[in-house]
Amino acid sequence: MAKKDLVELSVVKEFLNSKAGEHACELVRICNSKKIVNDEFIAGKLGLKITEVRAILNRLHYHGVAYYDKKHDSRSGWYSYTWKINSKRIAELILGQQAEEVQKLESKRDFEKNYSFFSCRKNCDNFQFEIAAEYGFRCPQCGDMMNSVDSKKRMNLVNNKIKNIREEIDVLEKFCKAV
Ligand SMILES: [Zn+2]
Numbered sequence: 001m002a003k004k005d006l007v008e009l010s011v012v013k014e015f016l017n018s019k020a021g022e023h024a025c026e027l028v029r030i031c032n033s034k035k036i037v038n039d040e041f042i043a044g045k046l047g048l049k050i051t052e053v054r055a056i057l058n059r060l061h062y063h064g065v066a067y068y069d070k071k072h073d074s075r076s077g078w079y080s081y082t083w084k085i086n087s088k089r090i091a092e093l094i095l096g097q098q099a100e101e102v103q104k105l106e107s108k109r110d111f112e113k114n115y116s117f118f119s120c121r122k123n124c125d126n127f128q129f130e131i132a133a134e135y136g137f138r139c140p141q142c143g144d145m146m147n148s149v150d151s152k153k154r155m156n157l158v159n160n161k162i163k164n165i166r167e168e169i170d171v172l173e174k175f176c177k178a179v
Contacts, residue, residue, distance in 0.1 A: 001175050004032045015094050020059040021046065027056055031085045057083060064089045076163045088179045091172045093133045098169050102162055109158045112151060118158070122143040127169050 006012055008027045016024035023046055030045050031037050060066035068081045107179045118132035118141035119125065125136070126149060137146045 001171070001178070003179065004029070004125060005089050006175060007032070007170065009168070011094060011098075011172075012090060015090065016060075016065075017096075019034060019063055019065070020056050022135075023056055024060065027053070027060075027067075028085050028090075030085055032087075034045075036082050037084075038080060043163070060171075063093060065093070088176055091176050095169060095172050095176070098172075102165050102169075105158050105162050105165075109155060109162070112154060112158070117149045118146040119149045120146050144147050 004016065007016070007025055013025050020027075026046060027042055030042050031139050034041075039050055039053045039057065042048075042057075044049045046053065048068075049089060057066050057068075061068070064086060066083055066085055067085050071080050073080055081112070083174060115128050117126040117128060118137065119127070120142055122139075124139050124141040132146050135146070140146070160168055
């Protein structure tokens, strides 16, 4: 997978969104599209104010996703900044998150394997047998009868989630090895 394609993965889009807001993906695309990109160019492309662009860049920089070259212009006396994206860093950060998520889901799955749960038809909440019994098998929220929840269905849901994340991990790991 090429660097510019990384940002098209939905897991990457979600990540950038959560870390630096709704314009982050487009900003990364713009930075990847040219060798030399400054904040004015990005602002023009995104139709945002320079201060807004800098705020996004600063958030990405904080996570090590964006970095800059600083050059002194001897004529104007100003410093100019050109921005680049560390695509491998994006993949690595997501891999860290995914590893945690898989661990959480696995322990959830192992926990649920050993217990039976009870819930009403509306699925207000799930309770272990002892707690459901204390409530007389009536949902404390809606008052409906609670029955044992099909644990196989729940287990399958969790297993599918784990499988999907593992597939994403696989793609990201291959990307990291290739860059
Ligand atoms: Zn209920």
